[in-house]
Amino acid sequence: MRFSPVLACGLATLSAAALAARPDEPAPKRVAPKYETKRDHDPDGIGKFYMGREIARVMGYQGASWLERPERVKEEEPAKLIEALAVRPGMVVADVGAGSGYHTFLLAPLVGDRGKVIASDIQPEMLEMMTEKAKKLGVKNVETVRGTETDPKLPADGVDLILMVDVYHEFSHPFEMVEKMVTALKPGGRLVFVEFRLEDPKVFIKLVHKMSERQVLREMEPFAEMEHTRTIGTLPWQHVVVFTKRQPKN
Numbered sequence: 001m002r003f004s005p006v007l008a009c010g011l012a013t014l015s016a017a018a019l020a021a022r023p024d025e026p027a028p029k030r031v032a033p034k035y036e037t038k039r040d041h042d043p044d045g046i047g048k049f050y051m052g053r054e055i056a057r058v059m060g061y062q063g064a065s066w067l068e069r070p071e072r073v074k075e076e077e078p079a080k081l082i083e084a085l086a087v088r089p090g091m092v093v094a095d096v097g098a099g100s101g102y103h104t105f106l107l108a109p110l111v112g113d114r115g116k117v118i119a120s121d122i123q124p125e126m127l128e129m130m131t132e133k134a135k136k137l138g139v140k141n142v143e144t145v146r147g148t149e150t151d152p153k154l155p156a157d158g159v160d161l162i163l164m165v166d167v168y169h170e171f172s173h174p175f176e177m178v179e180k181m182v183t184a185l186k187p188g189g190r191l192v193f194v195e196f197r198l199e200d201p202k203v204f205i206k207l208v209h210k211m212s213e214r215q216v217l218r219e220m221e222p223f224a225e226m227e228h229t230r231t232i233g234t235l236p237w238q239h240v241v242v243f244t245k246r247q248p249k250n
């Protein structure tokens with residue numbers, strides 16, 4: 001994994017400046033870190049790099065059966081993840097990069113009739129699978145949304161929790177996606193990265209589909225309005241890195 005110290009230095013300066021801003025001063029404009037492309041790259045990546053990390057190829061809808069594999073219960077312990085998220089009735093939860101809806105349909109009963117789960121994905125085939133599943137199960141509080149590579153199409157200031165399971169490393173435009181998701185969160189809302197642990201050689205997942213906690217933190221540095229509040233390390237293969245949107249200063 002390569003990393004540009006020049007870029008890191010710039011980001012650190014920006015975050016510190018943003019945090020130090022006085023409430024009566026306009027927030028400093030966020031500068032988008034640059035993407036790089038390289039001809040020599042991992043065959044599972046797209047040859048586009050962000051802060052030293054190669055972005056992975058998107059998993060096609062043809063792989064949906066892998067997402068629904070029974071072994072996933074043992075490999076990822078999704079019930080433990082969902083419990084750790086402390087989802088409450090009435091919440092608006094977004095499952096971004098929802099795929100076939102594996103987590104969407106675990107979340108739907110928890111938010112209840114007064115809440116909803118917004119399942120966003122860029123592949124219409126994935127959205128169709130979720131629509132069919134909702135019909136089959138009689139689930140009424142799941143709303144499917146077709147996002148784009150730069151925008152998950154969530155309502156501004158309308159979401160309590162955004163979950164991304166095995167997704168973020170595939171975003172072709174991670175900066176733009178996070179910027180939109182931060183706007184979508186209510187103050188106090190949480191942005192949750194669930195990624196295969198790069199630090200753990202016993203996690204047998206393709207390299208570009210894994211991310212270290214350090215890299216997640218680095219890529220969140222431009223977003224001074226988000227605070228790293230927790231990392232949950234109790235899942236078998238993944239870590240759960242949680243950021244909370246700061247309350248606006250009066």
Ligand SMILES: C[S@@+](CC[C@H](N)C(=O)[O-])C[C@H]1O[C@@H](n2cnc3c(N)ncnc32)[C@H](O)[C@@H]1O
Binds near residue numbers: 097
């Ligand atoms: C490996 S799958 C994970 C699906 C699901 N989260 C799960 O754990 O079962 C990654 C999903 O992210 C979606 N995806 C990739 N880039 C996206 C973007 N910019 N916005 C929304 N979804 C995206 C892909 O279409 C794919 O369905």
